Amino acid sequence: MTTVSDLLRDWMPHQRWFGSKGREWADVQESGFFLDRGTPTLSVHRVRVTYTDGQSDTYLVPLSWRDHMVEELSSAFIGAVPHEGREAYAYDAMRDREATVPWLTHLVNASTVGPMHFHPAGGAYIPEGLPGDIVSGEQSNTSLIYGQEAILKLFRRLEPGLNPDVEIHDALRRTDNEHIAPLLGHIEIDDADPANPPATVAMLQTFVPNASDGWRLATASVRDLYAEGDLHADEVGGDFAADSERLGAATASVHADMAKVLPTEPADEDWYGTVAGQMTERLTAAIEVVPPLAEHADGLRALYAAVAESREPVVRQRVHGDLHLGQVLRTATGWIVLDFEGEPARPLAARRQLDSPLRDVAGMLRSFDYAARHMLVEQPDDPQRAYRAQEWATRNRAAYCSGYSAASGLDPCAESPLLRAFEADKAVYECVYEARNRPHWLMIPLNSLSRLTGRE
Structure with missing residues (x-):
């Protein structure tokens, strides 16, 4: 007899949000409950997957x-199970518009x-009664847009x-920061172990319509720059530097308000050594995956040392944790910063x-390098394109730092060993990611490491 566990064992490994593709399953345990008994019926299932390595x-x-x-x-069909002498047909509820109304x-x-x-x-005003439309292209999470609200x-x-x-987002509601989309609510679920706190299931935010992805x-x-063979980055009609400067100011504004409403503390001497040690450990592990x-x-070890x-002064605070151009939206009035969950692959305690x-800042600077160089993958031996890519990246990195400095009074890009090391650590992470997922893109972070370590 087919069970829900059987259906999910076959279906889950093929979903974009499933983070352990390729790992062998040893066991799967499923527990569910009905969230809405209308038509269609909506159920929610917690699926615990145990792998052969014991994790x-x-x-x-x-x-x-x-x-x-x-x-x-x-396209949302998962499978059928016997129910009261008939078949019950299961669908991905996030792709079934009629099943999305009960959440709100x-x-x-x-x-x-x-x-x-x-x-x-x-x-908060929550638009009850609207169905949600799924956002395509997401990976670790799944989002639904309810109207324009x-x-x-x-x-x-x-x-x-x-x-x-x-x-x-809940803390920033008290600041009325113009660079975030306000929180409208969130959903939690009790942990299977009553000694643990509930887990966050979902969050509802104000939707930002008519916005452009950074x-x-x-x-x-x-x-635009590549199409204009004889113009410099500041001469092209699609010059991005003004937007980069405003994005730097927006980042500084969000950092300042996070420091107002969430904990801060000065970094002690041990913190610098701990950060350097963690970077060195990640490098050692990465070399095993990416021999180049x-x-x-x-x-790199010299940068970390x-x-x-x-002893550059650092006030530690809550940060975004995974900031890049894909995490920001430009509206008619300015930039919005999204997704403060940090890197989803890291444990929640580490992200907090x-x-x-x-x-x-380092994450965004790496993103400017990626934006400039991603088209070089198609023509890696074109020195003219490589020069123009570097020119675009340098101009926009500087503009971003200028905007951050003007808004905060602190120049994040002044000869900071910490910033340079953060950039290098991020590029090492990128090398591992590209080697595993897009080997033809590996040249992007490797070339950046040549710059960061002074090899070019």
Whole structure:
């Protein structure tokens, strides 16, 4: 007899949000409850996957159930199980528009349904009754857009504790910062172990309509530059530097408000050594995966050693943790910063630790390099394009730092050993990612390491 566990074992490994593709499953345990018994019926399932190496992950999977096949939902079909002498047909509930309405209804009513608790933000308007449309292209999470008013992000992998995205947005509500999309509510689920705190299931934010993704805007500017063979970056109609400067100011504004409403503390001497040690450990592990990194190892270890000896003043605070051009939106009035959950692959406790704001600055500087150089992958031996890519990256990195400095009074790009090391550490991470997922892109972070270690 086919069970829900059987269906999910076959279906989950092929979903974009499933983070352990290729790992062998040893066991799967599923527990579910009904969130809405209308038509379609909506159930929510916690799926604990144990791998053959003994590690495990818990995922959240909402399912919608029908008593007949629905042709227009064929791409969302998961499978059928016997039920009361008939077949019950399971669909991915996040792709079944009729099954998306109850999420907001329960938020409006501050419901508790089984182990799940709905928490609307005080005074927030939640557009009850609207169906949600899925956002394509996401990886670790799944989002639904409700009209032009709200966006619900479902956190697929569950960990006990409040997700930093909810925590930081909730804190920033008190600042009225213009560079975030306000929090409208969040949803939690009790952990299977009552000794653990609930896990964050989802968050609802104000939707930002008519906004442009930062990565797409930046790469369009690079294409404009490449198309104009005899013009410099500051002469091209699609010059991005003014936007980069405003983005730097927006980043500084968000950092300042995070420091106002969340904990801060000065870095002590031990912190510098700890950061340098962690970077060195990551480098050693990365060389095992990407042997070409070895030629940069001495230069990188020298950068990290400079951090261990550094005493540049650092006030540690909560940071974004995964800032890049894909995490920002440009609207008619300015920049919006999204997704404060940090790197989803890192444990939640690590993502909530206090850090230097330079970590975020380094992430954005790496993103400018990627935007400039991603088209070189097609023509790696074109020195003219390489020169122009570097010119674009240098101009926009400088503009971003100028905007940050003007808004904060601090120049993040002044000869800082810490910033240079953060950039290098991020590029090492990128080398591992590219080697595993896009080997033909590996040249991008490797070339950046040549610059960062002084080899070019």
